[in-house]
Amino acid sequence: MDRLLHVLSLCAVCCTLMLAASCKSASRAVVSPAAAAPSEVPLTPDQERKFEYFLIEASRLKLAGDYAAALEMYEHCLSIDPTSATVLYEMASFYTVMGLQQKAGACFERAVELNPDNFWYKQTLAAFYQQSGQTDKAIAVYEAMAAQFPKRSEPLMTLVSLYGQKEDYPNVVHALDRLEVKEGKSEQFSMQKFRIYLQMDSTARAFREIESLVKEYPNDTRYKLILGGVYLDNDRMDDAFRTFRKVLDEEPDNPQAQLAVASYYQRKGQDSLYNVCLDKALLNEKLDTPTRLDIMRQLIIDAEQTGDTLRVMDMFRKVIPLEHETADLSMLCAQYMITKKMPEKRIREVLDHILRIEPDNTAARLQLLSYAVKENDYEDAIAICRPALEYNPEVIEFYYYLGISYYQVDLNDEALATFQKGVKQATEKSDKNLISDFYQMIGDIHHMNNDNALAYAAYDSSLVYNPDNIATLNNYAYFLSLERKDLDRAEEMSYKTVKAEPQNSTYLDTYAWILFEKGRYTEAKLYIDDAIKNEETPSAAVTEHCGDIYYMTGDVAKALEYWQKAIKMDDNESKTLERKIKLKKYIAE
Template sequence: MKIDLRNMGVWVTVVLIGAIALPSLARKKKMQPVGQQQQTVRVDSLSPNNRKRYDYFLTEAARQHAAGNYSAAFDLYEHARNIDPNSATANYYLSLYLTEMKQDSLGLLRLQKAIEQEPENLIFAERLAQYYISKGKYEDAINAYEAVYAKNHSNTDVLRVLAQLYQQQKNFKMMLNTVSRLETEEGESEQFTLTKMRIHEMMDDKKAAYNELKSLVEQHPLDMQYKTMLGNWLMQHDRQKEAFKYFTDVLKEEPDNSYAQMSLYDYYNATRQADLANGMLDKILMSQKTDTQTKIMMFRSFIQNNETEDGDSTKVIALFDKVLNVPQPSSEIAEVRAAYMSLKKMPTDSVISAFKKVLDIAPDNANARIQTIQLLWNQKKYHEVIEQAKAAHEYNPEEMIFYYFGGMAYYQNKDEDAALNEFRLGVAQVNKLSANDLVSDLYAVMGDILHQKNQKDAAFAAYDSCLQWKADNVMALNNYAYYLSEEGKDLHKAEAMSYKTIKLEPNNGTYLDTYAWILFMEERYVDAKTYIDAALKNRDSTENNSTVLEHAGDIYAMNGMVNEAVGYWKQALDDDHQTEILKWKIENKQYISEEEFQRKKNPAAAELKKSKVAGKSAGKKNKKGKKK
């Protein structure tokens, strides 16, 4: 029997349902491992021999489980249970396995049997509660957890789960009771008070919620956070005048308290005091004592209000410029400004300038540089892309994306040597954490460039590296396969790669043409016709299809359909595609290979080439003979 229980190192995951996070203090729950808790003493019903057998199977089961041999462990636990059907330990562990095997009913029976034998074992009892949660039986889970807590009050983790279960059941009264029990066990805390306040809110008991929060303020008169929090609560419940007093009291004590300043800003907006709101906004944003994240929050709030009112983006940009027009401006705020301009679809040059502003402040900001490069790329400003990539190599040398963009920009500028060098610098940064897609694409383009430079072996090696990183890189698969077919070698490998591309993109005319041509090179002319017809049907009308049309003519000719073949050859003959061999095929109404055509065109040169090849072959044979 095979059981896939690789994740059974952690027996169960407790589903936590509630939205309120209860505080976890220093006290830890006191639990003992299975088998070490106080157990009910009972008479051993086994004979000495069976007791030895039982102990052996139980010990060996635990050893097999620890070694990860879960099927063997399961069988051994079952052997132990057959010897002693009342074994709490064997039944307990079998219940875990059975639950993992989706045999929930049988697993529950085994667990209940274990609890029946050792009712005081809290691990068994808690496991039962967890089982009920996993099945969505929350009432049963509550009863089970309450039973666990009744036997061990120090296990406050159980109370936290109970509080969330009661919340899920919308039993807020018992939720409140549970938090109170937590306070009894762990002592009062600010977080417990806030939790009770939120529970009262859920119960729509505003007076009780207010009293909880007010008691927190009274207990901590020097903590301005709680006063501000109470002010915000009052604001939410339309008690603005009382809220205003708390905010101003806090700011008298701590004039630079950004939390109170933000709350007062919200108050001015809520009471439609625009001038005072703007004044407070300026104070928050222009203060060097206000942290950056608070400023960003204020910008987002201002933008949201602006969108609600008139959506005048010039007001937002003016505010950004004002805040950034200081010594040592924040790069984070500059980045928010650039993102806002991009979101509002402002002129591309303006957005580029905004991201360049970010880079002026923080030249190592990789995200801002990527955004800049992508915008420049869309404008086909390849020289500027190259400059940005060079700068990135200085500040972010490990980021391969910049080598990719830099190399592609060189390639677009027809500087193949520089592009190749850039890609080589990029792959030199490859490590185990590198993105597979990006590394694969780098090698793929290297392969294309190397093949254009007639460095075919190096090109094929680059394609092999590309496919190691991403086996389904369709463009690389197609180009590699086609270039192999042009060489007339490794045709089976080429066919397998090309077949992958048409499986991945069955309506891609280019990939269908490549596959048809490889079949043609393998002399499978009937099959080749099927796929070249599909390629013709799916060809892109915006591209030059001369090669596809010439291939169609060649394939039709070898299928004996000469008139159709000539028709395709004539369609292939255009201003950019007027080769001598194509003209010969049209004139002679027959297919001829490149090699045969060159032999007909220049018999002497072909014969000389043939003799040289034969000479090399003979030389190799002689050398082998000498070695022998």
């Protein structure tokens, strides 16, 4: 029961703000632990029943989050049995949250006094002393716990920390010695004692500590390398080299020993020998990938100082064949090559290698895709994106660029199906602008298929995700104008595009045409003139629109001039242009 209530009390402490607010709002006096003097008279059966009932009720209220009522119930329990350690412990937790530190401490102390064999009560009391800055009292409790509960390591571990805070180094060592007796000699304990001895200026004892670790585990070369590293860090160069060489004599292909010797030569300033040993370790198949990665990163950092890019690339060329399960080295190589602006062809070779090892590597596939998109190589983009739908179905960018690539090579059905699959993969975390672009493309394809109702529904969805999607606004507005419907909304949408990109000839043409359809010919002429002026490559549609608008403003000669230009253009698809020229008048389609 006590252990269960201990766990429940921790839940109450975690709800600090709620408890504090509710307790402060209760209009009653706080019961003092002084009232908890032991009763000489045992509880009657009736008192025991009442006590158990109110204790269970207090726990229920606490679990329900009614902390003020729970505390009141615990106080009532204490009035029935002032010697209940359980109740005192619970009340102490409440007082701690309320900021009544003195009362909390008194309750914790009394609970421990009444139940001295409860490990959790004592640990909580010691932690309370720690948090309230009473370090000496905390140490006293933990020392008592270490003696009382010899099978538990927690008190000794905490004593190491507390003595360390007080810079009481002899007692730190004493606590570590007791831990070693309990758990056995270990690297962690020996290294802690080593550092403490150095702080105590006991250099000889520091080295003896690590040497004793080696003697304890004579067959573990890792501890010998630790000893060598300690020698190296403290300028005992000959001892370090002798220790490293001894390991290599026992295990000639030990990569950590090879790295240790490399570190020795680096400290000695013997760069050529350092590089030889480092290369040997890097090319050792027993070297783990994380360490190999760390070394390559350091080589890259060093190369930034020396400018020796060739050495870095040479090492990548040698180590990449050693990776079998992950492509981490190849990714690092690709990132380095991109940073150094190396030829894309060489980077692509590395990225292709990555995808052979890790076909689900999103970063590598996206980088390859960026090259294909930049070069408008849509067939390549399709080849890159299609496998991604299997390996990375959650990455909606692959659906988008696959759909775009299908669209660009006139595979509109495949494009539409891909875009529709893509939006189904979208989540709340997906880029809203990208989802908007999906729906814009769905709308465009539906319009090409003469499904205007579906097109407009898709455009509406696009604008839900991004009300400022310029492409959607323009296409939606233009297609509405072609149907001569909802022209006010079309004008509003088109005007947004012109404001956003005032020199975009396509958007200017759309806005001019909407004004034309609304009979505002003079305004339309201003915008169509800007559209013509800003066209990089003249188009038949814009040129014909210009002629139509000029005609309606009364300038028939200029209208004919533009119509005649339009009919000669390769992209002319007008069904009425010849008749306009022949009849010298505007004919609506």
